Amino acid sequence: MLLRKIGVENFRQLRGEFYCSEGLNIIFGRNGQGKTNWMEAIYILATGSSFRTSKIQETIAFDKEIASIWGEVLQGYDIERFLQVFIEKKRRLFFVNGKRTSIENYLEEMHAIVFNADQLEIVRGAPEARRKFLDSSIVAIYPAFYKTLSDYNRCIKQKNALLEEAQKRELPKSYVAERIEPWNEQIIHLAYRIHKARIRYVELLNEILKEKLFAFGEEEVSLRYVSSLEGKGDLSNYESLMRERLDLRLEAEMAVGHSLVGVHRDDMEIKINGWDVRKYGSSGQQRSVLFLLLLANLTIYRGRTGRYPLFLIDDIDAELDYMRLERLLAFLDSRSQTFVTTSKESFMERFRFMGRVFMVEDGRIFS
Structure with a gap:
């Protein structure tokens, strides 16, 4: 290219x-x-x-x-x-x-990959930066994933509008549950697709990182996708578990006026030599890890598109x-x-x- x-x-x-x-x-x-x-x-x-x-x-x-x-x-x-x-x-x-x-x-x-100071948030910042990194990387090799993300964000926005209305007007739970159920069903379906795609991409990144194709140090870098549903039940039955959590958390969502369950609350754990790089990595190690991630991205894109x-x-x-x-x-x-x-x-x-x-x-x- x-x-x-x-x-x-x-x-x-x-x-x-x-x-x-x-x-x-x-x-x-x-x-x-x-x-x-x-x-x-x-x-x-x-x-x-x-x-x-x-x-x-x-x-x-x-x-x-x-x-x-x-x-x-x-x-x-x-x-x-x-x-x-x-x-x-x-x-x-x-x-x-x-x-x-x-x-x-x-x-x-x-496609283009960028490195700048803001990109270091992927390694040392809040979960949102790592979710954005994964999603943009997946879209690069599977552009149709863009619509999945857009549809999910649209559903969350609509649900949040209902929850905000419920909070302001103190609407009864039964009324809110009935109105919100159609949005929840769409969210469950879309979240499952996003969850699967992100996990698969993390697996691809780990495969590349293990090969040590890039001369940026001898550190062992490993990644793990962390679902916000982790520890709440059987993740192998993701859609049923999410439906259960949505039902359980409805009152809490009504109280705060926004959604508390979904892939928009997930994260990716990054470790270097077994330690959380965000907490324990030096600034030099964090930069090296970021370059490894970006070069792994480059390699995956090449493998998928030629x-x-x-x-x-x-x-x-x-x-x-x-x-x-x-x-x-x-x-x-x-x-x-x-x-x-x-x-x-x-x-x-x-x-x-x-x-x-x-x-x-x-x-x-x-x-």
């Missing part, structure tokens, strides 16, 4: 377009000039979402109604694609070779020492097209032989 060219219009403060190197692309410039914005544009083109904000409409330039990102992509030796993402105030539109398509179909075209994703490293100055960086870039060199941002001339001079340097100034990018 190769991003040959990318351009933007009305996206943040960026202007213009640029042709990308097949290998390493070093995006250099002073802070505040737009380096991260260009990385964000590449990521949105590849995944349809931003790694910086959940409100993608925030990327539309001031006083504009719509932003667009477009790119020329080469898949294999002779399959060319022209991809476009339009961002409006209330929706996104996706186009492949000039024809509008669904996000599920669009996500089959390309293509390597783009690999983006934003603000490399803050997050990596040169020893880890050299190992990483050596691994990626013959695999993924790589983009890194830096404000340090020393980094630019040291690694420019591996690819191409681009300068960013006031939102414009040039080589």
